[in-house]
Amino acid sequence: MHWADVVAVNLSRRAGKHIISTGITPSGEFHIGHLREILTGEMISRAAIDAGLDVEFIFIVDDADPLRRVYPFLDEEYDKFIGHQIGNIPAPDANGKPDYERFSSDGFSYADYFLNPFLDALRAIGVNPRIVKNLAAYRSGKFTDCIKTACDNADKIREIIERVSGRELPTNWFPYSPIDTNGCLFGVTVTGYEYPLVHYTDANGRKCSSDITHGHGKLPWRIDWPAKWAWIGVTCEAFGKDHGASGGSYDTGKEICQLFGYDAPQPLVYEWISLKGKGAMSSSTGNTIGPMEALDLVPPEILRFLIAGSKPNKAIEFDAGMSLVNLADEYERSCARNLADELNDESISRRRKVQLEDLMGAVRLSSIEHNSITDSSNVSFRHLALLAQTKTNDEQVWQSLALDETNPPSDILIDRLKKMRTWISSPHFPAEMRVRVINQPPLELISELSNDDKSVLTNLTKMLETCDWDADSIAACIVDSAKSIDKSPRIAYSVAYMCLMGSKKGPKLAPIIAELGKQEVIEQFSRCLDSII
Numbered sequence: 001m002h003w004a005d006v007v008a009v010n011l012s013r014r015a016g017k018h019i020i021s022t023g024i025t026p027s028g029e030f031h032i033g034h035l036r037e038i039l040t041g042e043m044i045s046r047a048a049i050d051a052g053l054d055v056e057f058i059f060i061v062d063d064a065d066p067l068r069r070v071y072p073f074l075d076e077e078y079d080k081f082i083g084h085q086i087g088n089i090p091a092p093d094a095n096g097k098p099d100y101e102r103f104s105s106d107g108f109s110y111a112d113y114f115l116n117p118f119l120d121a122l123r124a125i126g127v128n129p130r131i132v133k134n135l136a137a138y139r140s141g142k143f144t145d146c147i148k149t150a151c152d153n154a155d156k157i158r159e160i161i162e163r164v165s166g167r168e169l170p171t172n173w174f175p176y177s178p179i180d181t182n183g184c185l186f187g188v189t190v191t192g193y194e195y196p197l198v199h200y201t202d203a204n205g206r207k208c209s210s211d212i213t214h215g216h217g218k219l220p221w222r223i224d225w226p227a228k229w230a231w232i233g234v235t236c237e238a239f240g241k242d243h244g245a246s247g248g249s250y251d252t253g254k255e256i257c258q259l260f261g262y263d264a265p266q267p268l269v270y271e272w273i274s275l276k277g278k279g280a281m282s283s284s285t286g287n288t289i290g291p292m293e294a295l296d297l298v299p300p301e302i303l304r305f306l307i308a309g310s311k312p313n314k315a316i317e318f319d320a321g322m323s324l325v326n327l328a329d330e331y332e333r334s335c336a337r338n339l340a341d342e343l344n345d346e347s348i349s350r351r352r353k354v355q356l357e358d359l360m361g362a363v364r365l366s367s368i369e370h371n372s373i374t375d376s377s378n379v380s381f382r383h384l385a386l387l388a389q390t391k392t393n394d395e396q397v398w399q400s401l402a403l404d405e406t407n408p409p410s411d412i413l414i415d416r417l418k419k420m421r422t423w424i425s426s427p428h429f430p431a432e433m434r435v436r437v438i439n440q441p442p443l444e445l446i447s448e449l450s451n452d453d454k455s456v457l458t459n460l461t462k463m464l465e466t467c468d469w470d471a472d473s474i475a476a477c478i479v480d481s482a483k484s485i486d487k488s489p490r491i492a493y494s495v496a497y498m499c500l501m502g503s504k505k506g507p508k509l510a511p512i513i514a515e516l517g518k519q520e521v522i523e524q525f526s527r528c529l530d531s532i533i
Contacts (some may be wrong), residue, residue: 251492
């Protein structure tokens with residue numbers, strides 16, 4: 001079974017309604033790495049629904065978390081908001097400065113600024129969770145019972161955290177952080193507790209008290225997390241390997257959750273998605289590719305396939321270049337296959353059967369609509385990239401694919417071509433696939449040609465004049481133009497690349513030439529020959 005179906009089977013052993021949860025702090029721009037968390041949870045939710053379970057999928061927005069520092073994308077004016085909850089401070093404007101006017105007019109916060117585009121991306125990829133905002137939950141009293149339990153059992157919680165995590169907490173540690181009169185969580189020291197009041201001194205030494213029933217404070221992460229499990233009723237949650245490490249916040253959360261009268265949810269630990277050659281994605285450092293940016297390049301099904309096709313414990317190295325091309329082509333091939341018939345072949349090995357089951361599950365969970373398989377466009381991304389670069393308009397692309405008014409291109413293919421043109425014009429498009437056809441002789445390169453090179457070019461030009469204009473025939477001409485003088489075909493390819501693209505190598509050549517006009521190619525080769533002579 002697919003990994004999501006395995007989790008669903010395990011969930012079925014727990015009676016009642018299931019709430020599958022994911023959560024992220026919107027402290028900076030969301031990136032592809034964040035999709036692994038929320039898509040992992042959403043795919044488990046779909047699998048659980050398919051298994052007949054009563055399921056709700058939620059996305060917790062940790063907007064009660066404080067701003068921890070002035071990130072590179074922020075103006076220094078944000079220094080005064082360090083320690084303030086990100087759901088309660090102004091969003092940055094175009095220059096990274098706090099937008100006080102909008103915050104005062106409609107409450108548009110720092111958290112909203114980063115959250116809203118991500119929610120748009122989620123809708124585009126078929127994810128529609130119930131949104132739970134942490135700050136509103138604190139203020140509305142959802143956390144009150146858990147806060148009281150935590151404060152009443154401070155010594156027990158301290159013992160759990162120190163024993164399980166192996167680290168010693170400060171002597172003045174307390175399981176609740178009040179917000180001072182300036183709205184800051186930092187610099188506050190709890191001095192006493194008498195329900196419902198937590199007494200504290202602020203960073204300036206002023207003595208104050210906070211009523212825990214008013215939600216003017218926050219539980220530390222290791223307590224906040226199990227508290228959410230308890231008051232929401234979470235039965236399954238996917239989270240990163242940092243939280244799932246031995247002695248990490250899940251291990252402490254399991255025991256703390258018992259104090260709240262609730263059993264910890266079934267966990268699913270996932271590995272990171274990193275940017276190829278750049279390491280783990282990070283919103284604060286700007287090492288990211290955003291979901292909306294990626295959705296401008298490829299259909300949403302491809303991003304879902306990235307997550308669905310990889311087991312959660314497998315690290316994913318991502319880039320918007322060749323890795324994305326390969327992934328897109330793999331998805332197209334998978335959609336075009338009759339996987340059910342392949343699976344019913346009794347001669348296949350057990351290992352092959354497992355692979356096919358996983359692939360079927362990945363394709364099923366990659367579709368935007370639940371229980372709907374997206375049709376293949378029947379055109380590989382590589383070939384579409386070639387057509388988009390060698391044809392000046394969409395109509396020429398359709399003509400090359402033998403599509404017309406009686407057999408028009410599908411909506412899927414039209415969308416693919418639109419995104420492909422965006423991809424080609426972006427810095428992410430792989431250099432090895434970029435086609436740049438020239439119409440003047442590259443004199444500097446041509447000056448390096450040997451007599452053998454010139455003979456090959458002469459032969460190739462003549463052969464192409466009588467050649468059938470398709471990729472296989474053109475490839476044969478390229479090879480034969482060198483073999484006719486007992487030289488390696490590599491010479492012919494190198495010479496052809498120089499004359500057509502102004503470089504010594506490039507994308508697969510014969511399909512490119514086949515998409516160019518025959519007369520156009522022969523005239524360019526002839527111009528190069530004339531320049532040599």
